Amino acid sequence: MKKGILIFVLIFKSIFSFSNEKDELFVVYSKDCNYSKKLINETFENLAIKENLKKYSLKKLEISEAKSIIEEYKIVEFPTQIIKKNGKFFLVKGFQNVEQQNKILLNPNKYQKNKPLSFMAQMFICSYVKNLSTFEKIISKVKYVAEKEGFKVGNIYKFISDRQNEIICKNTKHVKLRDKAPLFKFAIDTGNYAFVEDLIDHDEDGKCNPNIDYQQKEVLPNGEEEDLLGFLNKLIYNVENNGFDAAHKKSDLVHIRRLLVRCYK
Secondary structure, rough: EOOOOOOOEEOOOOOOOOOOOEEEEEEEEEOOHHHHHHHHHOOOOHHHHHHHHOOOEEEEEEEHOOOOHHOOOOOOEEEEEEEEOOEEEEEEEOOOOOOOOHHHHHHOOOOOOOOOOOOOOHHHHHHHOOOOOOOHHHHHHHHHHHHHHHOOOOHHHHHHHHHHOOOOEEOOOOOOOEEEHHHHHHHHHHOOOOHHHHHHOOOOOOOOOOOOOOOOOEEEEOEEOOOOOHHHHHHHHHHHHOOOOOOHHHHHHHHHHHHHHHHHO
């Protein structure tokens, strides 16, 4: 799952029955997610956090209990916190350490970030992936459009990792696993293996890029959580059984899987 802070002001949704007495905090988590466990069992157990949480009405919801909330708020990463403070709503994505969580509880508005990349920016990035551009070129284009839209990029690898499931690309190939897919999965589905290999081992030192969260999960319409490895395994299955060998070589996909598995250790 994902580290870091990404917060958007939300418009009130009728799905919640909030009271008027206290600020409120919902935590949507996955029982199988290590970052969810760390947030709940470590960060939330800190004495200073417990003190600040007294100002909130706190409710923790496992994925199975929060399907309508996940769909309503387009939640794709876990843990995710939904905060109501002073009549405003904020969405907080990812694990927060004690220092980050304290600041968020005291003043979530201070951590509000820019809106997601625009649809046109996403399509611009996707076009370079689809045309099999190099890793360096695609990364440079991400930085270019992000800065044009007012984002402070900083570490470009962390920036693209944080938004990997928010950059959605349309796949127009005849043989494909998904009509639309997040950026990294789209690169695999369209055959831009070089991009994916560099994403995993850009420095060619045998080590996974520490700024990339390879295990970040996407919530599919059926409620299934799917990470990059899960997507890759499905594609390999279809190459073996459903004629996807017209668009993919199994040996290439197995090679990428071998590289990726190292990042899960």
